[in-house]
Amino acid sequence: MQQLTLEWAAADQHLSQTVSLQQSTKNPGTIRVGRDATMCDVVIKHPDPTIEKTVSGLHIEIFFNPEHHQFYLRNLTRDRQPPKRPNPVVVDGQKVVMEEVPLHVGSQIRLGRMALQVKSIDTQPVPVEPPAVPIYQRVCGNPRTPHYHPLTYDKLNCDICGYVMQGATLVYPVAEV
Incomplete structure (x- = not known):
């Protein structure tokens, strides 16, 4: 099963969410993260609106790359049209705008002033029963x-x-x- 757990803090609360690609997601095959619940599978909230507003409504997308057998992250704000600019993401100290970067257990993700951490990753393939042979x-x-x-x-x-x-x-x- 391809799933990962993200963990973050909002004020004095420690929050986490595990999302599986086998579940129904807003965009099948991906996990979308941001502050807009209508577009995101993982919704980042913070009691301080000045901190929460630094996270875009639809900020990042996490997807599983079967060729490399791992999760990757892409910045969904990269295609914004002027006057808006991309809202950068920082993954393990690397600024991410156009590229897609691999995620690992312990990866630090910074969305605006909010910090998330990849707590766990499971990339075990989903067992598939062989088709019945006529x-x-x-x-x-x-x-x-x-x-x-x-x-x-x-x-x-x-x-x-x-x-x-x-x-x-x-x-x-x-x-x-």
Whole structure:
């Protein structure tokens, strides 16, 4: 499961939030962070409005790069049109405007005057069950209840109902509930 936990302080409160890419997010496949709850999965609030206003409504996006098997961060304020300017992000002391930077456990993220830390990262792949493999079976010609037999069944009539055996048919296994 690809998930990470962010931790930050707002006044005297220590806050944290774990977000998984397998959950429903505002933009599928990404985790959006900022102060606007309608656009962000992780909403940064602070009791002091002068501090909170330094975080953009939609500030950053965190995504999982399967090629590198790790989380990356991109600044979503980079495409602002003048007169607005990008609101820089600082990750582990590096100013991030246009680039995408990898995140690690312990990474420090600065959004305006708010500091966040990556507390934990889980990049274990989600187990996927292999698809059911269809098989060929022989089927009898019973119109009400056809009976299926292995492809090696070589009799001309069905042992169960006596109907003539027709050709082979492709059968998809049904998942048990």
